[in-house]
Structures are given as structure tokens and as C-alpha cells.
Amino acid sequence: MTPLSDNMRGAALMMGSMAAFTFNDACMKALSDTVPFFQALFLRGLATTALLLIIAQRFGALTWRFPTRDRRRIAIRTLAEIGAAYFFITALFNAPIANVTAIIQAIPLSVTLAGALFLGERVGWRRWAAIGIGFAGVMLIVRPGTEGFTLYSVYALIAVGFVTLRDLVTRGLSPNVPSFSVAISAAVGVTVFAGLGAATGPWVALDIKTTAQLAGAAVFVIGGYLFSVMAMRVGQVAVVAPFRYTALVWALVLGAAVFGEWPSGLTLLGAGVVAATGVYTLRRESRLARRAGPVPLRPR
Template sequence: MARSDNMTGAFLMMASMAAFTVNDTFMKSLAGEVPLFQLLFLRGILTTIAVGFIAWWMGAIRANVPRRDWAAIGLRMIGEIGAAYFFLTALFHMPIANVTAILQAIPLTITLAAAVVFRDPLGWRRMGAIVLGFAGVLLIVRPGTEDFNAYSFYVLAAVGFVTLRDLSTRALSRGTPSMFVTLITSISIMVFFGIASLTDDWVALDARAAGLTAGAAFMIIGGYLFSIMVMRVGEVSFVAPFRYTGLIWALVLGWLVFGEWPAPLTFVGAAIIVGSGLFTLYREAQLGRKTRLSRDLRPR
């Protein structure tokens, strides 16, 4: 029996989330072994080569980008660089499931920011869901308690930078190819962290570290390709909720690889955030507006 477009989209979304979470696992496995800036630079080289080939194959390299779009591309580069630094710094010092759970608030921050910046309508129902979702974040962060981890603020900073990245992407003209923007962003990450890596002493990579770095780059590209394919099949309202399977992957891999298991309040907070996000998606579909799927909702 032929699989429907919706089910194909759901499988692609789950595959995308799995690839991105495996990338996170590989990167976290190198914490303390390879300096962060060196690691981001090396992964950036591999990622840029792959993205450059894809952009060339799609004919996006010779894109004629309107002058006004370069400001948005510049802001997107800042958002991606900041998100990568804060996200991975937090990931190196916190359980992967906790970091992933806080990231699930990104659809809520994007909805709120779009209402402020682009004057998108925001009714009381979705506003209530956003407030409830932020309450879920507080349950995970738990400021002032003995379980509090200061690196939670790094995750929140990453959420802010991802929101900047996505709003900047939304401001781009339709005629600007997404692969061209992705290539420019990938190059900027590679160059920025390549320069930043000069402030640290480099370490030689053994076979394990080299394999994990290459594997992380491979998973990033796989996740990106799957998320592109998602945009081409299925209904957004059906496919979008499957992005939350990334949290399941984070729980499983955190337990199997790092022996991490979140506190009960973290599960409660994550459930509230996911529930708020699902309600926001439902309201978008109910109101008949086209919801823009963020490619991965996480920094690269």
C-alpha cells in the first residue's frame, strides 16, 4: 500500500530530528577533549564543503540577491554564530535532554517575536499558550534551587539567537535561494570560529575524535537534507508536531551514552512546553495561516 504524503513527511521530520540529535551527541562526546572553537571550525569545514556542493548542484551559487536582503543575511549569520556558541557551551555542561527540552520553546518565541516585529496577529489563546510554555521552561531551569545550572541561561541565549536567525530568514525575499543563504551562513561560521580557534591551543585529533567530528558534520548535512525534503511533502499542520520527537531521541541517547536521566520536574516542564507548542501549531492551522517550518529549530 502506498504511503501518503503526510506519513512520508512525518518520517522525514523524525529522521531530521534524529540526525540533529545524533550530531549533538557526537559533539557532546568530545567535550573536554577538543576545544570548542577548534571543533566548530573543523566541523564547519566539512559542512561548508557539503553545503557548497549541494548549492552548486541546485544552481544556487550564482544567485542574484537583492541589496536589501544582505542586511537580513548578516543578521542571520549573527544569529547562527551566537546560537552555535551558546548552545554547544550549554550542551557540554548540561544533560542533553534538558538542553533539548528548553529548545522546544523556540516555536513559541518565534510566534511572539513575529507578533512584535512583523505585527502578526496574536490572539489571547496563543498568548496564553506562550506564557504557559515559558512557565514550563522555568520548571526545567529552576532558578534559585540547588538543582539550578547556570548554563541554562546559555540555552536561553541560544533560543534568542535562533529566534533572530529565523526572523531574519523570514525577512528575505522569495527570490533569494535558501541554499545560497545556508552556504553563506556556513562559511561565516567556519571563518568566525576558525579565527576564534587561534585564541586556544589546538589539540591533535585521534581516530575517535576525528570520527566523531566527521560524523557530526555528516549528521548535520543529513538533518538539513531531510528537513528540505519535509518542506516538499505533506501538510504542515500534520508534519510539524513530529519535530518534538527530537526530545525522545535526546532522552534515549542521553541515557544510553551519558547515563543522564532528567529530574521529574524536567519532564513536567518539557510536557508543558511541547503541549503549548502543539496548541500553537493547532491554532495556526485552525486560523488558516501558513505556518513556516523552521528547518531544524536548533543551531548548527
């Protein structure tokens, strides 16, 4: 049997990551009819934080010894993670999973746009065109001013904004800051936020089904994080990153099979436009990075 290349392994891991994240979303959405929002988010956060700590300790990948500048960035990143979790999961609780997932796929475009506007990164006319076309695709999904437009479409867009802020701040972290420390900080922040909300809201008793759904959400979200990190370390970014759009396929399948949801033709068209322009943007950035050569390390 011919062994898989690094790119093939990376692509498989990225597809596994997107499947895990989307199954986590489906588990959380399934809880929306029976478990209050903050209770579900808090309990998932507790399980996720505990699992991350166990894994980090097992591999000796946890440390809090890094510069004050990085601590400030991690604090800002954690606040952005809290905002993203609140708006994304609220949208997920109240809107079709495929619609919300499709809107979230605009993140590579929004990060490229924000990098140009706030970090002074160079963006050529081809990528500006891709960004414009991609956001036109988002508008096909959201369709403001029509019957398909809801408050939760706006919530999904706000989640995109928070994730963009999170990713921009992450770019500025020092290379020696462990990924596990960053992830655990975010998990703790979301859990504390959800705990404050849960303390003032109603709670319900969990049965076997809802307990299994919460456990599944925690396991799947950890799997998504780990697979995505492994994917980006194995293959070339230009080959591996576009496979993140397989999340749309999983969202369509789960939405139809589990929740009886099927998006409209315009939503599907918009999702296709977003995915196509996102793939182009990722490949274009990778090509330009290869031309530029290695970036010299900045003194710290």
C-alpha cells in the same frame, strides 16, 4: 503495499531530521572531554561548508544574485546563527543533552511571541495562553534559584533568543533567495568565527575516535538540514511540524545510553508542557492561515 501519503512521508522526514540533529548534538557533546570548543566547532564548520557547497553545486542551487536588502538580512541572519551556535554548543558541552534540547523546543513559542511584538502579527488569547504556559514549562526545566540551575541553562535560553532573531529575519527574505545560499552563508560565518577563536586557543591532535565523531557531526547536521527542508515541502505544516518534538525522545535516549544522564521529574514535566503547547501553537497558526486564504505577493 499501500504507498505513504504526503503527510506520512513528511512526518517520517521530520522525524529523520530531528534524529539527525540530535545525533549531531551527541557527537559534538562527546567531543567536549577531549577537543577544545573552538577547534571542534571550526573543524565541523569546515566539513559542513564543504559538503553544502558540493551538494548545492550538484543540484545547481547556488547563486549570489539577489537584492541588497536581502544581502543585509542574510548578514544579520548569519550573525544570529553565530550567536546561536556559540551559546547552544557551549551549553551542550556543559549540561545534560536532554535539558538543553528541551529548552530549545521553546523556539516555536518564542517566534510566535516575537512575531506579535515586533512584526505586528495577530495573536489571539488562546495562543497567548499557550505561550505563557509553554514558558512556565521552560521555567520548570531551568528552575532558577535551585540547585539544578546553572549558567548553561541561561546559555540555552540565549540560544533560543538568537534562533528567534534568525527565524524572524528569514521571514523577510525574498522568495527567490536560494535556501542553499542562506545556509552556506551561515555555515561560513560560524566557521570563520570559530576559526578566530581556535587561532588564539589550544589545539589537540585528533585520533581515530574524535575524527569519526567530527565527521559524524558534519554528516548528521547536513542530514538534519536536508530532511527538514524536504519534510516541509512534502506534507502539510500542521501535520508535519509537531514531529519536531521527537528530538526530545532522541535526546532522552542518547543522554541515558551514551552519557549516563537522566533528567529529573520536573525537567520531564517541563519538557512535556513545552512540547504540548508548541504543538497547539503550530496547529493553531496553521488553522488560522487556512482560514485567511492565500497571501497576495508583495511588489518588490
